[in-house]
Amino acid sequence: MAISFELNGQRRAVDIDPKTPLLWVLRDTLNLTGTKYGCGIAACGACTVHIDGEPARACVFPISAVAGKRITTIEGLSADQTHPLQRAWIAEQVPQCGYCQSGQIMTAVAFLRKNASPSPADVDEAMSGNICRCGTQQRMRSAILRAAAEVGGKQ
Numbered sequence: 001m002a003i004s005f006e007l008n009g010q011r012r013a014v015d016i017d018p019k020t021p022l023l024w025v026l027r028d029t030l031n032l033t034g035t036k037y038g039c040g041i042a043a044c045g046a047c048t049v050h051i052d053g054e055p056a057r058a059c060v061f062p063i064s065a066v067a068g069k070r071i072t073t074i075e076g077l078s079a080d081q082t083h084p085l086q087r088a089w090i091a092e093q094v095p096q097c098g099y100c101q102s103g104q105i106m107t108a109v110a111f112l113r114k115n116a117s118p119s120p121a122d123v124d125e126a127m128s129g130n131i132c133r134c135g136t137q138q139r140m141r142s143a144i145l146r147a148a149a150e151v152g153g154k155q
Contacts, residue, residue, distance in 0.1 A: 005066045007032075008076030018064030022056075023047045025063045026073060034074035034102045038131070045130030048103035049073050055110040074102035077109065084151050085109055088143040096134035104130050108144050118148055 002013040007030070014029055026032045026049070035058055038046030042057035049058045050072040077083040081090065085105050095101050104127065111126040112118070118126070123141045132140070 003063050003067050005068060006070040008072060014063065016063060018062060020063050021059055022049070022061040022063055022066060022071070023058035026058060032073050032075050036099055036102060038100065038103070043131075044100070044103075045107055046100045046103040048106040048130070050106060050110060053110070053113070055107050072106075074106060077105070083109070084147040085112070085143065088147040088150065089140075092139045092143040092146060094136050094139040094143050096136050100130065100132050104132065104140055108140070108147075112144065112148055112151075116148060116151070118145070120145065 002015045003018065004011065004013040006012070012030065014025055016025060016029060023035060023037060026035050027037070035049055036046040037059060038044035040059050042060045045057065047058040048055050050056070051061070051066060052069050053072075078086060081087065085108055089095070089101065089105060094104075107127060107130050111123075115122055115126070120141055123144045124137075127137070127140060127144070
């Protein structure tokens, strides 16, 4: 039986084992490779997507649990990197290896929706569940604060 959901603004349906993690449906079935596999146990944040506007770790979220829900991946933020956080990420030259960046951005987008005027400490706390092995956390913090200032609380 097909599982139907909205993905980046479009209705989708997949006929797949309902226990299959959302991450593998996105990457292997739907060919959306922006969401990355990092750890497989929801500990690193590389696979973060939004489900009904809330951040979720796609590596442990079964596809059956998204039936009828709205999913947004990094590809769904903007087609041309014009989302305020994507622009700030580029301006602050955040990525080094870039592997964790889609999960970092998706976490930051959800955070800024809840706290449009964060302090540096707020950002550090909100992003503490995402791992960056390259050590670009200071640039990420700067980018998040830049995006918050740019949108002026209108995200």
